Amino acid sequence: MALTTTRARPVVGARPARRRESVLARIVRHWADYLYIAPALIVMLLVIGYPIYYTVYLSFFATPPSLSMDEKIWVGLDNYRRILRSESFRDVTWNTFIWTIFSTFFAFVLGFAAALVVHREFIGRGIVRGLLLIPYVISAVAASYIWRWLYHSDSGLISGVLMDLGLIDRPINFLDDIDRVMPSLIVANVWKEFPFAMIMLLAGLQTVPEQLHRAAMVDGAGTWHRFIHVTIPHLKGVIIITTLLLLVTNLNSFTIVWIMTGGGPAGASEIWITEVYQLAFGRLRFGLASAYSVILFIVMMTLGYFYVKALTRGDRRRRPA
Amino acid sequence: MSTAQQTLPAARAATKAAARRTRRRRGIWDILGWIYLVLLLIFTVVPMLWMLSTSLKSEWAALQQPPQWLPSNPTLRHYERLLSPYSEVGPTFLRYLFNSFWVSSATTVLGVMIAIPAAYAFSRFRFPGREALFFSVLLRNMFPAVVFLMPLFIMMRWLHLVNTHGSLILTYLTFGLPLSIWLLKGFYDNIPPELEMAARIDGASRFQAFWRVVMPLSAPGIIATAIYSFILAWNEYVYALTFLNNEERLTLPVGLQRFFTEYASNWPGLMAAAFIMSVPVVALFLILQKYFVRALTEGAVKT
Numbered sequence: 001m002a003l004t005t006t007r008a009r010p011v012v013g014a015r016p017a018r019r020r021e022s023v024l025a026r027i028v029r030h031w032a033d034y035l036y037i038a039p040a041l042i043v044m045l046l047v048i049g050y051p052i053y054y055t056v057y058l059s060f061f062a063t064p065p066s067l068s069m070d071e072k073i074w075v076g077l078d079n080y081r082r083i084l085r086s087e088s089f090r091d092v093t094w095n096t097f098i099w100t101i102f103s104t105f106f107a108f109v110l111g112f113a114a115a116l117v118v119h120r121e122f123i124g125r126g127i128v129r130g131l132l133l134i135p136y137v138i139s140a141v142a143a144s145y146i147w148r149w150l151y152h153s154d155s156g157l158i159s160g161v162l163m164d165l166g167l168i169d170r171p172i173n174f175l176d177d178i179d180r181v182m183p184s185l186i187v188a189n190v191w192k193e194f195p196f197a198m199i200m201l202l203a204g205l206q207t208v209p210e211q212l213h214r215a216a217m218v219d220g221a222g223t224w225h226r227f228i229h230v231t232i233p234h235l236k237g238v239i240i241i242t243t244l245l246l247l248v249t250n251l252n253s254f255t256i257v258w259i260m261t262g263g264g265p266a267g268a269s270e271i272w273i274t275e276v277y278q279l280a281f282g283r284l285r286f287g288l289a290s291a292y293s294v295i296l297f298i299v300m301m302t303l304g305y306f307y308v309k310a311l312t313r314g315d316r317r318r319r320p321a
Numbered sequence: 322m323s324t325a326q327q328t329l330p331a332a333r334a335a336t337k338a339a340a341r342r343t344r345r346r347r348g349i350w351d352i353l354g355w356i357y358l359v360l361l362l363i364f365t366v367v368p369m370l371w372m373l374s375t376s377l378k379s380e381w382a383a384l385q386q387p388p389q390w391l392p393s394n395p396t397l398r399h400y401e402r403l404l405s406p407y408s409e410v411g412p413t414f415l416r417y418l419f420n421s422f423w424v425s426s427a428t429t430v431l432g433v434m435i436a437i438p439a440a441y442a443f444s445r446f447r448f449p450g451r452e453a454l455f456f457s458v459l460l461r462n463m464f465p466a467v468v469f470l471m472p473l474f475i476m477m478r479w480l481h482l483v484n485t486h487g488s489l490i491l492t493y494l495t496f497g498l499p500l501s502i503w504l505l506k507g508f509y510d511n512i513p514p515e516l517e518m519a520a521r522i523d524g525a526s527r528f529q530a531f532w533r534v535v536m537p538l539s540a541p542g543i544i545a546t547a548i549y550s551f552i553l554a555w556n557e558y559v560y561a562l563t564f565l566n567n568e569e570r571l572t573l574p575v576g577l578q579r580f581f582t583e584y585a586s587n588w589p590g591l592m593a594a595a596f597i598m599s600v601p602v603v604a605l606f607l608i609l610q611k612y613f614v615r616a617l618t619e620g621a622v623k624t
Binding site: 277 | 598
């Protein structure tokens with residue numbers, strides 16, 4: 001303990017007291033560096049910076065339901081007021097909440113357990129890992145149709161098997177039922193998403209030093225205790241990042257809901273993203289949809305803040321800039 | 322001395338007992354693990370096998386209840402129809418396939434080419450604004466595509482790019498480029514700068530050092546990034562749905578949906594189309610799994 005403090009101090013003190021340079025001078029000195037990022041920067045400004053600006057701008061206007069943006073009327077914060085006060089916003093937000101939380105939770109738990117299992121050595125491990133990852137790589141459109149077919153009310157596999165087993169008498173209606181639609185969609189989403197959590201956590205598990213486990217074993221710690229006191233603390237960073245990325249992906253996921261139910265029946269599976277899409281391209285209410293997007297932005301930025309913080313913690317430690 | 326000799330065997334026995342205990346406890350966890358793995362494999366694999374099995378059935382057989390696990394009269398008819406240029410849907414489907422290849426490849430090549438110098442600069446140089454710029458790159462991953470959709474759609478109308486592949490290639494850079502920069506930076510971070518310095522001392526210019534030393538070493542990283550970006554572009558649906566109307570120009574994900582609305586009850590045909598669409602990405606992924614996994618986890622997991 002004493003040794004580390006005495007060693008750490010001189011390093012901090014011995015930092016070369018570099019002459020302070022003005023920002024402009026540094027920019028000039030580094031001018032050539034900017035050439036490397038210039039193409040990327042231009043493209044990003046065009047396809048990312050500008051859209052963000054325009055969305056915020058448009059959110060203050062009422063737009064007539066047409067594609068030409070010439071007749072828009074300045075309405076200030078009216079769009080926001082209308083959205084936040086509307087009854088459907090409450091329902092859609094609740095759906096979004098359920099969808100995001102449950103998808104993230106189950107994808108994480110299934111993925112973590114899978115990572116622990118395939119981390120052990122056994123014959124055929126490579127094949128098993130590959131198989132488990134496939135749902136993540138295939139397109140969400142294909143996945144949506146596969147699950148729609150599995151859920152099919154007359155000829156679906158799931159109803160068929162359950163009837164074969166004598167568990168039910170009549171086929172279950174999974175997607176056309178207000179109460180069942182959300183859980184059914186979440187199952188399909190978890191099927192597609194859990195491999196992501198698995199890969200991330202598996203990569204994390206591979207960085208846990210074997211000696212730590214040995215040491216804990218010598219101390220008499222069983223599998224469970226080693227998991228709680230060695231594995232989990234070591235994976236903290238990866239766990240945070242994986243959870244945040246899953247939250248963001250689920251909050252943003254559009255395809256599965258759109259193709260499987262389109263938000264129905266009766267809006268029972270409508271989430272923010274599908275609602276924004278309906279508003280913009282179904283009803284051509286660009287102003288309203290923009291305001292909706294900005295609300296989404298704010299939620300994302302909050303999550304994004306924690307994501308960047310979690311990511312850069314490791315970066316700073318490794319190489320002080 | 323004598324006490325030490327006495328306790329040694331006792332200690333050994335104690336360790337052995339402890340080891341046996343942990344092994345027994347491990348045994349329970351092992352069994353639970355195997356059960357879980359089997360259930361998870363069923364959950365993962367059955368939907369995919371069901372797609373394959375359905376795609377080999379006739380339309381009538383597919384609607385049978387109870388469902389047939391394996392087709393009693395397997396047929397390749399749906400695949401033939403989709404892939405033959407002489408059937409009624411074949412030409413359209415092949416066109417979708419070609420469009421998807423073209424758009425995904427162009428996006429990948431363009432994205433990686435622009436990303437390489439940027440990622441290198443973010444990894445090596447310490448110019449003012451570097452951190453702020455890099456974080457804005459990261460933050461892009463947070464934004465939903467749907468939010469970009471409206472302004473990009475309006476922009477594409479101005480540029481007269483609606484209904485062209487150019488609009489897709491350009492917009493796919495919204496996710497391809499930040500992702501490529503982020504992944505490649507991770508790979509460049511892992512290449513020691515000393516190697517370039519050595520090359521510089523030997524008389525190479527900065528560009529030569531980059532081209533001759535860094536590029537070959539980062540080839541796996543570039544491959545990983547390219548696959549990842551190709552897969553994302555291949556699977557992309559929202560932009561393609563919004564920007565393309567022309568039947569001739571659709572990519573596979575949207576094309577699949579068109580098929581579905583047209584041949585609503587033809588589930589085997591749809592499953593065959595979904596299978597064909599999955600083959601390239603799954604093949605790419607299985608061949609280059611190691612790189613792909615590295616690309617996914619790079620950055621989040623620091624060793």
